[in-house]
Amino acid sequence: MSAGIVSYGAYVPRYRIKVEEIARVWGDDANSLKSGLMVYEKSVPDFDEDTATIAVEAARYAVKRSGINAQRVGAVYTGSESHPYAVKPTSTIVAEAVEATPVLTAADFEFACKAGTAAIQTCMGLVQSGMIDLGIAIGADVAQGAPGDALEYTAAAGGVAFIIGSKESEFVAVIEDTYSFTTDTPDFWRREGMPYPEHGGRFTGEPGYFKHVTHAAKGLMAKIGTKPEDYDYAVFHQPNGKFPSRAASILGFTKEQIRPGLVVPKLGNTYSGSCMMGIAATLDQAKPGDRIFATAFGSGAGGDAFSFAVTDKIEEIRNKAPTVMELLADPIYVDYATYAKHKGKIRLA
Incomplete structure (x- = not known):
């Protein structure tokens, strides 16, 4: 099903x-x-x-x-x-x-x-x-x-x-498949009773964000046999504007593919809403038949990748x-x- x-x-x-x-x-x-x-x-x-x-x-x-x-x-x-x-x-x-x-x-x-x-x-x-x-x-x-x-x-x-x-x-969009990559990488944490999180600074970059985003993304594309050029749009977790732009480049996606969903410059990082906000902004513009690739990241650490295919229903709602x-x-x-x-x-x- x-x-x-x-x-x-x-x-x-x-x-x-x-x-x-x-x-x-x-x-x-x-x-x-x-x-x-x-x-x-x-x-x-x-x-x-x-x-x-x-x-x-x-x-x-x-x-x-x-x-x-x-x-x-x-x-x-x-x-x-x-x-x-x-x-x-x-x-x-x-x-x-x-x-x-x-x-x-x-x-x-x-x-x-x-x-x-x-x-x-x-x-x-x-x-x-x-x-x-x-x-x-x-x-x-x-x-x-x-x-x-x-x-x-x-x-x-x-x-x-x-x-x-x-x-x-x-x-409005078929979820063609999903793939996750998860490890115990403590790059960001907040203990019970503490008002603010702590982070490992630059440690959250390479071993955290980029490792998990790229592994999840590559894993999904290998699983379903797709490549970056098969997609009209791409969205990556947006802790800032620099990380998703670099992740897209590493994976072979273009600036044009990520631009519609890159909302962080005017919004900031909405944490659990970050990647999903980019997907929503992309759905706001996508046409029937378009395909969207998305990969979320969560410190601790893991990446969830998705492949979506937009349907005619998007125009109705x-x-x-x-x-x-x-x-x-x-x-x-x-x-x-x-x-x-x-x-x-x-x-x-």
Whole structure:
């Protein structure tokens, strides 16, 4: 039995902070940072926004875009590394909010920035087995970065929801196949009770991101017998603009293939929503018959690669919910003090 994307929805807060403003506070060279990171601004959550509210908005847009009856949803899985509760699932909140309850199964996933794509794979298995009709897989984060840390320039807020099903007549994109590559590579971590993650600096590059992205991508192409030129678009996890651009080059994909999904320069790194946001932005533009290659990365470490084939159905539902570019339009810029207040970096004694 096949599996595919039935619908998708994204959400991005309107608030933004520019790299120059963060650099001004910490005395860093903004031009050098923008050139090195290929990130110019990032999203900032409002006071009343967290991973749960972002996941809910993305899921609501996914349901609205397709017009499905949410009672058909048998599973809701939310991948994040910033769940608002240590003990209390985000996914049950989402299920209730989109009127999918009672659902057969709901759970929260964690695998750094690829928890959302792990949720996609789980939903694929459930719909292909016939256990459920539809599943919602979400990647959402209010990403954390300690004040003054390099992560603060990119750690952003946003989320994406994919509705996964098995009825080919409903697919906006067929999931042709998936392949994962995983090892115990501790390049990024946050212990219980710690407010901010720690990272291995440059160690997160070669042994972390590039090893796992390239192994997963090459593994999938070898598995299904494809090559970069067989695809119209490609998306890779976007911790910054530099890493996915380099990964594409290593694998043989062109700048033109990754450009539509490369949203990180104006958005920042939405962690579990990062690769999925790029896929959503690509679906916003793709035509029937186009093929999309995507590889997510999660520190710790692993890569999930997917091959998608876009169907005629995309033209029917695309404009029934906001596109990623529409969500990125009309930002409200804040200064560092307001940003710190929004992010809870300033707390009352």
